[in-house]
Amino acid sequence: MANDTLAGNLRLGAIPRQQVSHTALVNAVEGTLADFLTPQIAMLDAIDPSLGGFARTARDLVMAGGKRLRPTFAYWGWRGVAGAGGNAEAVLPALGALELMHTFALVHDDLMDDSATRRGRPTAHRIFGARHGERFGSSAAVLIGDLCLVWADQLLARTPLPAATLLEVRARYDRMRIEAVAGQYLDVLGETDPASWSVDRALVVARHKTASYTVQWPLDFGLALAGTDDPEVAEAYRVYGTTVGEAFQLRDDLLGVYGDPAVTGKPAGDDLRTGKPTTLLMLARRMATPAQLGELDTAGIGRKAEIVAETGAPARVEEMIRARVAEGLTALADAPIETEARSVLVELATVATQRPA
Structure with missing residues (x-):
């Protein structure tokens, strides 16, 4: 669970008084996202294997890197008043929710702009379009964005505050x-x-x-x-x-x-x-x-x-x-x-x- 394990084997308590690289913070947010998304994918996979593949594509888009600026600004906005002694673990689900919301926005923006790549990889509508044609790709990209927005709501609701x-x-x-x-x-x-x-x-x-x-x-x-x-x-x-x-x-x-x-x-x-x-x-x-x-x-x-x-x-x-x-x-x-x-x-x-x- 996100409370115990983070990407790169970093513990939540290790979120430091850190410089601008924010390595521990980014790893903590990404660990929270990975732990949240695993059962979400399993649930859809149990309905139909094609849904599992759909959800894994959504996960891959979320986890494909990026600057993670939104959770970073949110963390330091929180830290500015909570101080170094604040409970960083408690706010991680909320920080991760911002990254899911961001993926929703990117996927829909790429579709509207007909962009071919994002973060050096094919965009969602191009990934699905390569499988079943342009119209299918556009429809699937809309649904990917929608799914990420629902996931954002779910993860935000898990914030223990x-x-x-x-x-x-x-x-x-x-x-x-x-x-x-x-x-x-x-x-x-x-x-x-x-x-x-x-x-x-x-x-x-x-x-x-x-x-x-x-x-x-x-x-x-x-x-x-x-x-x-x-x-x-x-x-x-x-x-x-x-x-x-x-x-x-x-x-x-x-x-x-x-x-x-x-x-x-x-x-x-x-x-x-x-x-x-x-x-x-x-x-x-x-x-x-x-x-x-x-x-x-x-x-x-x-x-x-x-x-x-x-x-x-x-x-x-x-x-x-x-x-x-x-x-x-x-x-x-x-x-x-x-x-x-x-x-x-x-x-x-x-x-x-x-x-x-």
Whole structure:
């Protein structure tokens, strides 16, 4: 059981006062996920072997690595007020639930974008499509995402905390999910008419699709796990979470065009291929000359990436990233949280926004 054994033979009590690598924390979350998923798969396998295979594919997508940022931010949000003496074991199911929710979002996002790979592996709809055709692949991917969301609810409910605390945690979790869905809808909507989109609206998408459920709400989720609602801490987490979360998405916009697929695990140029109106591309259109603007509408993906760079939009996005991180760190500087948690959150702001993947 997750209470006894962790991936890599790490014990829950070994979650340390650790630096930004968070090795023990990540292993603890992944051990909790693995222990939770094993009986879930067995239950479906007992109904029909094909369901067992379906569930194992879902498990493999959950366990396929990734940065584990959401449980990490939630843990340090909790640790900031619970302190080093807090019961980390008790919050592990809640942290694992965030990773299951994230898999739900990724699987559906990949389907909507028709992305071929994620974390260097085929996406869910491509895995199933290779077996029984494109339509089957799309249907199975929807169900994989749905299953992960149900699993997230189940694992969250196993968090051994007082009912009143779990009610507050659940309120944050529900708000996180609603904002993620809202942001995803706006993201899809923007692709239907990118010419009428704007930088401001692209930032609204970034704030709701990514920032709120990557940084802002996980931090607040962690605060609720600690059984407190200190308004000063909540406000510091809100500003830090919003600004660092937006910077995270802005970095993602740059990586989506200029990242190395061998490092990111995703094809380069997907946003250019689909015409997704990201902040980067909206800035490029605003800053382009008439000739560049015309070529942006007709050129191939490689040339489009060159034109975007020529407009100066990537440098402007880098400035926006730096400004947002600075604002977030300023908000965190005087927050009444544990010193070590503040130090780690400062490091995480850099890790999340200056990453190569």
